Amino acid sequence: ALSRTFTLGDSEVRALREVDLRIGRGEYVSVMGPSGSGKSTLLNILGLLDRPDSGEYLLNGAPTAALGEEARARLRREHVGFVFQSYHLVTRLTARENIELPLMLAGRAPRERLRAVDAVLERLGIGERAGHLPNQLSGGERQRVAIGRSIVMKPDLLLADEPTGNLDS
Secondary structure (H helix, E strand, O other): OEEEEEEEOOEEEEEEEEEOOOOOOOOOOOOOOOOOOOHHHHHHHHOOOOOOOEOOOEEOOEEOOOOOHHHHHHHHHHHEEEEEOOOOOOOOOOHHHHHHHHHHHOOOOHHHHHHHHHHHHHHOOOHHHOOOOHHHOOHHHHHHHHHHHHHOOOOOEEEEEOOOOOOOO
């Protein structure tokens, strides 16, 4: 069971207390609760952006506690996709380039990148916007690009922090 405590000034805030969660392959899980209930802290631990104070987190059955930052970054890059409500797009890259970025960082060949990005652009209905910069896209289009970037590597784990708040039905 995972626990995570933060120190704020003179007080301690228990963001997670003995969380026991198992997510199977192909399973969809929603974590809901009021602001301050630990949802983002849990997502950050599951995405290897943070570490629990106690408990063990296994990703694909492998323990993560002893991993160094480089190994954690590699696992994030190869196995975890993130969709953030605030997009986190690179402002000087086009929609296509933002989606392609994880593939480039993973060292994928240009032809493979082209096929993968084209498939994602088509799937999300934003192919005609591929050459536009983020500031030339609507909020919904930016969110689709963020989703595209998160799924282009076909991650084992996809984490989303309110990913559809800016999308139409």
